[in-house]
Amino acid sequence: xxxxxxxxxxxxxxxxxxxxxxxxxxxxxxxxxxxxxxxxxxxxxxxxxxxxxxxxxxxxxxxxxxxxxxxxxxxxxxxxxxxxxxxxxxxxxxxxxxxxxxxxxxxxxxxxxxxxxxxxxxxxxxxxxxxxxxxxxxxxxxxxxxxxxxxxxxxxxxxxxxxxxxxxxxxxxxxxxxxxxxxxxxxxxxxxxxxxxxxxxxxxxxxxxxxxxxxxxxxxxxxxxxxxxxxxxxxxxxxxxxxxxxxxxxxxxxxxxxxxxxxxxxxxxxxxxxxxxxxxxxxxxxxxxxxxxxxxxxxxxxxxxxxxxxxx
Amino acid sequence: xxxxxxxxxxxxxxxxxxxxxxxxxxxxxxxxxxxxxxxxxxxxxxxxxxxxxxxxxxxxxxxxxxxxxxxxxxxxxxxxxxxxxxxxxxxxxxxxxxxxxxxxxxxxxxxxxxxxxxxxxxxxxxxxxxxxxxxxxxxxxxxxxxxxxxxxxxxxxxxxxxxxxxxxxxxxxxxxxxxxxxxxxxxxxxxxxxxxxxxxxxxxxxxxxxxxxxxxxxxxxxxxxxxxxxxxxxxxxxxxxxxxxxxxxxxxxxxxxxxxxxxxxxxxxxxxxxxxxxxxxxxxxxxxxxxxxxxxxxxxxxxxxxx
Numbered sequence: 001x002x003x004x005x006x007x008x009x010x011x012x013x014x015x016x017x018x019x020x021x022x023x024x025x026x027x028x029x030x031x032x033x034x035x036x037x038x039x040x041x042x043x044x045x046x047x048x049x050x051x052x053x054x055x056x057x058x059x060x061x062x063x064x065x066x067x068x069x070x071x072x073x074x075x076x077x078x079x080x081x082x083x084x085x086x087x088x089x090x091x092x093x094x095x096x097x098x099x100x101x102x103x104x105x106x107x108x109x110x111x112x113x114x115x116x117x118x119x120x121x122x123x124x125x126x127x128x129x130x131x132x133x134x135x136x137x138x139x140x141x142x143x144x145x146x147x148x149x150x151x152x153x154x155x156x157x158x159x160x161x162x163x164x165x166x167x168x169x170x171x172x173x174x175x176x177x178x179x180x181x182x183x184x185x186x187x188x189x190x191x192x193x194x195x196x197x198x199x200x201x202x203x204x205x206x207x208x209x210x211x212x213x214x215x216x217x218x219x220x221x222x223x224x225x226x227x228x229x230x231x232x233x234x235x236x237x238x239x240x241x242x243x244x245x246x247x248x249x250x251x252x253x254x255x256x257x258x259x260x261x262x263x264x265x266x267x268x269x270x271x272x273x274x275x276x277x278x279x280x281x282x283x284x285x286x287x288x289x290x291x292x293x294x295x296x297x298x299x300x301x302x303x304x305x306x307x308x309x310x311x312x
Numbered sequence: 313x314x315x316x317x318x319x320x321x322x323x324x325x326x327x328x329x330x331x332x333x334x335x336x337x338x339x340x341x342x343x344x345x346x347x348x349x350x351x352x353x354x355x356x357x358x359x360x361x362x363x364x365x366x367x368x369x370x371x372x373x374x375x376x377x378x379x380x381x382x383x384x385x386x387x388x389x390x391x392x393x394x395x396x397x398x399x400x401x402x403x404x405x406x407x408x409x410x411x412x413x414x415x416x417x418x419x420x421x422x423x424x425x426x427x428x429x430x431x432x433x434x435x436x437x438x439x440x441x442x443x444x445x446x447x448x449x450x451x452x453x454x455x456x457x458x459x460x461x462x463x464x465x466x467x468x469x470x471x472x473x474x475x476x477x478x479x480x481x482x483x484x485x486x487x488x489x490x491x492x493x494x495x496x497x498x499x500x501x502x503x504x505x506x507x508x509x510x511x512x513x514x515x516x517x518x519x520x521x522x523x524x525x526x527x528x529x530x531x532x533x534x535x536x537x538x539x540x541x542x543x544x545x546x547x548x549x550x551x552x553x554x555x556x557x558x559x560x561x562x563x564x565x566x567x568x569x570x571x572x573x574x575x576x577x578x579x580x581x582x583x584x585x586x587x588x589x590x591x592x593x594x595x596x597x598x599x600x601x602x603x604x605x606x607x608x609x610x611x612x613x614x615x616x617x618x619x
Contacts, residue, residue: 011436011499014429014467018391018420027417035405124405133399137462140360140395141418142387 028151098175100268122214157203165199198264212297259286320368343513346523394463415462453484524618551598
């Protein structure tokens, strides 16, 4: 008769019903989210993104407070008297009024943090799979390469939305509470749809871009450098060409974050004439560039995440 | 039948990794033996449906090769197989239990079942105390065992193990081989063990397929393989040996080498009686100072077959 420890260590068969490969993608995304949550660097970047959020959150509150509560002509900030009209003009420029510009600007500014955050996510969640040979672990299971891509994109999309769409929705809710909430929510439900549309565009295009660049570069530092090249240097170049050299406005299409912003502005029903800087390409051209970049990423992923990779 | 392959080929550009592989193997413990670069891993990946063959056909567990999918898009074959890759293939940052549980979910197990089963499998593989440690902190032996655990999580009828003893010390290697043998003998798993170590095959397998240069050199049971070993005798001869050597060759034996101390290694045909040595020695006027049995080792046999 076996002892207790022998019986405990005995191999037990398992019989049950197996789910389809889509549940595997969800499990992969869950594991990936867990991995990034365990990094201190992630929480540092998340704190930075929250700083942007709180700036907008308290900014919206300040605008309402100033216009309704302050009766005097000047307000004292750190002992300095600031004329009310200057302050409202400054706050007016930031468009902290619960309009489409508020949410468009918010997501624009979050972009600075999101870019670094995605470089980290890319190298950790995708680059490591190639670098450390974990791809064989995933692809030897009964899933296809697109389930792998979907699982990773879900995780990356989660982090994009955690830094952009979700706080933007909170700002929308807050704006409603600061004004006449019944009127605001009913009249501006298109803004909520716009935020979700903008978020979806960011999720799809950026997660594919992260996947493709991470598969290509695999490590954090080169990945960050390339992301900075795409999102900072190309932005500078586009700005220099269009604003400095007065070249054709289509040169601004080089700035991918701006292209995404133009699509977001379309979702948020922002009048293109009010977008600054004023020299902007048409939205359809920006959408075409984003679609082309996404398609190129898909084609690259199709080629790279191939079973042959496991052999090498 | 576990595996049936017919004229299977696989090329990478101009390089032919596998050529004209035809075999039929019943369920059981099978060793795929060959030197590094022989094409073993390529064969395993074709069997898994991770690579498609350049030519030929085949079936594994009565499923066609190439990752045939059912109406829901599930890869039927991979659900029946647990694969332990040769590469590290861990997910750094996950604990042992999370890694194995994730493998279960990737196979399609419900989350709760995968978690429960991960605990059971890790306990079975004696990783119970290390299950909450991150996998990158594991020793080489623990890493191999956790890789085996992820292959076992969904209780597959077939295990494909690619170099499972790679990087292990002798004790760890012995423990791993015992574990694999137990899974085959006591729990009825069919095992396809790819290795370049003959001793691993001897310890675990009933059948062996020897591959070299992308071609099958031999298929049979381990006993059959052993029976192909050359009968050899080690002789120490005193006196004029040249004529004696000629006499040995005329009698059907042959001197195949010399040991460091000058002893001869003599290959003898089946049914050879050692008394013949003494008769020949007497007729050629030499003395035999030592005679010991020195059969060809399995390693020597393996090298003879692959070169």
